[in-house]
Amino acid sequence: MNKVYFDHNASSPLKPAVKEAMVRALDLTGNPSSVHGFGRTVRRAVEEARARVAALAAVKPAQVFFTGSGTEANNLALRGFPDRRVILSEIEHDSALAAAPGAARIPVTSWGAAELGALERLLTEGERPALVSLMLANNETGVIQPVEEAARLAHAWGALFHCDAVQAAGRLPLDLAALGADLMTVSAHKIGGPSGVGALIVREGLDPEPLILGGGQERRRRAGTENVVGIVGFGAAAALALEDLPKAAETTALRDRLEAGALALAPAARVMGAEAPRVGNTSCLLLPGLPGETQVMALDLAGVAVSAGSACSSGKVKPSHVLAAMGEDAVNAASAIRVSLGWDSDVAGVERFLAAWGAMAARHARSSAA
Ligand code: PLP
Numbered sequence: 173m174n175k176v177y178f179d180h181n182a183s184s185p186l187k188p189a190v191k192e193a194m195v196r197a198l199d200l201t202g203n204p205s206s207v208h209g210f211g212r213t214v215r216r217a218v219e220e221a222r223a224r225v226a227a228l229a230a231v232k233p234a235q236v237f238f239t240g241s242g243t244e245a246n247n248l249a250l251r252g253f254p255d256r257r258v259i260l261s262e263i264e265h266d267s268a269l270a271a272a273p274g275a276a277r278i279p280v281t282s283w284g285a286a287e288l289g290a291l292e293r294l295l296t297e298g299e300r301p302a303l304v305s306l307m308l309a310n311n312e313t314g315v316i317q318p319v320e321e322a323a324r325l326a327h328a329w330g331a332l333f334h335c336d337a338v339q340a341a342g343r344l345p346l347d348l349a350a351l352g353a354d355l356m357t358v359s360a361h362k363i364g365g366p367s368g369v370g371a372l373i374v375r376e377g378l379d380p381e382p383l384i385l386g387g388g389q390e391r392r393r394r395a396g397t398e399n400v401v402g403i404v405g406f407g408a409a410a411a412l413a414l415e416d417l418p419k420a421a422e423t424t425a426l427r428d429r430l431e432a433g434a435l436a437l438a439p440a441a442r443v444m445g446a447e448a449p450r451v452g453n454t455s456c457l458l459l460p461g462l463p464g465e466t467q468v469m470a471l472d473l474a475g476v477a478v479s480a481g482s483a484c485s486s487g488k489v490k491p492s493h494v495l496a497a498m499g500e501d502a503v504n505a506a507s508a509i510r511v512s513l514g515w516d517s518d519v520a521g522v523e524r525f526l527a528a529w530g531a532m533a534a535r536h537a538r539s540s541a542a
Contacts, residue, residue, distance in 0.1 A: 176476045176521040180362070180514030181311050181339060181454060186405075187364035187515065193408035194366065197401045204398055205389065218398055221407025228410040229337075229356060229373045230347040237372045237393045238403055242338040242359030243267035244383070245372035246305075248394070249334040249355045250275075252380025253303050256332065259294045260305040261286040261317070262497035268305055268336055269493075278306070283447040284315040284498045291322055295329035302331035308340035308351070312494040312510050313445035314454025316344070323352030332378070338362055338370075342413035343420055343451040354378055358410075360402065364515055365409030369402035416515065423513050424452025426522050430511060431455050433526040438533035444495060444508060453517075457529075458495070458508040462536045467509045467529070474528035476521075478511045 177185060197217060202210030204218050219233065226233040239245045250258055250271040258272035263280050276294045278286045286306055295302060304326040306317050319335050326333040334355040337346055342363040348356050354375040361367035374380065386395030431443050434457055444456040459467065464480030471478055491505035511525065
């Protein structure tokens with residue numbers, strides 16, 4: 173039986189055309205920094221990919237700095253301006269939260285959007301200029317954050333503004349200048365590209381301090397011979413993501429069908445962040461009293477892959493920091509799953525999910541009543 177993959181926010185399957193471009197790139201010989209013909213051919217492949225990633229974010233190619241992941245790009249943004257104090261939202265990805273351990277935190281509303289009043293208060297406190305980081309779409313709930321307003325506020329107080337757009341790329345149009353961002357993070361494997369390659373997009377004239385020192389690659393912002401095959405794959409995925417953006421509405425229709433079906437099957441369930449604008453592929457479903465990990469395992473047995481809204485380490489389920497920030501208690505914050513659709517999702521998959529999840533919810537309702 174075919175399996176259903178509804179975990180695109182963790183990693184989206186490689187698109188076939190991306191794979192083909194990567195396989196062709198495996199035949200390239202040489203180092204892009206070499207001046208001979210081999211090197212120049214590889215350099216051209218890297219620069220073509222840079223132009224494609226730049227187009228995805230509506231910037232110039234010279235504003236794109238390739239990294240080894242979205243995580244690294246977040247670290248480069250948040251650690252690249254050591255003289256600035258960092259302010260970020262409670263619901264940022266762990267790669268941002270961990271990169272700025274002493275940062276001031278912007279709280280979020282019960283529907284999962286950053287509170288701008290709190291951001292303004294944080295900006296007025298403290299002597300040093302700030303660097304504000306707010307994601308465009310949350311990876312657990314899909315809630316779209318008030319990035320443009322936050323960027324305006326940040327600039328009004330002399331702060332720089334970074335936007336983690338990893339979960340928004342390919343789902344919303346990206347435009348660094350229109351969002352008002354100085355820095356933006358993207359990652360290939362969330363848009364049908366390979367894992368292990370990301371990019372930090374930087375406003376012209378801004379110069380983050382590098383994290384990795386060595387050769388002069390990426391105009392001295394990121395040393396190390398480029399991951400040429402990965403970068404070529406990123407370029408191909410970026411071009412397709414831009415081309416396929418109009419198809420996002422089809423994914424939204426599938427997601428809405430899934431949510432309506434789930435709520436009809438289990439009226440006690442809740443869709444987290446449903447009151448807010450969200451990217452159309454993500455659903456965070458909370459079934460009170462049934463741990464997310466249990467739901468993930470039951471669905472996996474039925475051939476449907478989703479993830480828990482909470483992280484599991486050393487056998488212990490950690491309640492989701494995102495749901496906790498939205499005001500859910502520890503039990504609820506550990507009782508959600510994240511269903512994330514994408515380019516290969518279809519109605520049959522949604523129906524398979526609903527059959528499996530509905531059966532599980534019914535068993536849970538019976539055992540809770542007993
Ligand atoms: N930012 C967000 C919002 C994410 O969802 C992720 C990955 O889940 C990352 C950053 C990190 O990207 P990468 O997996 O490329 O390190």
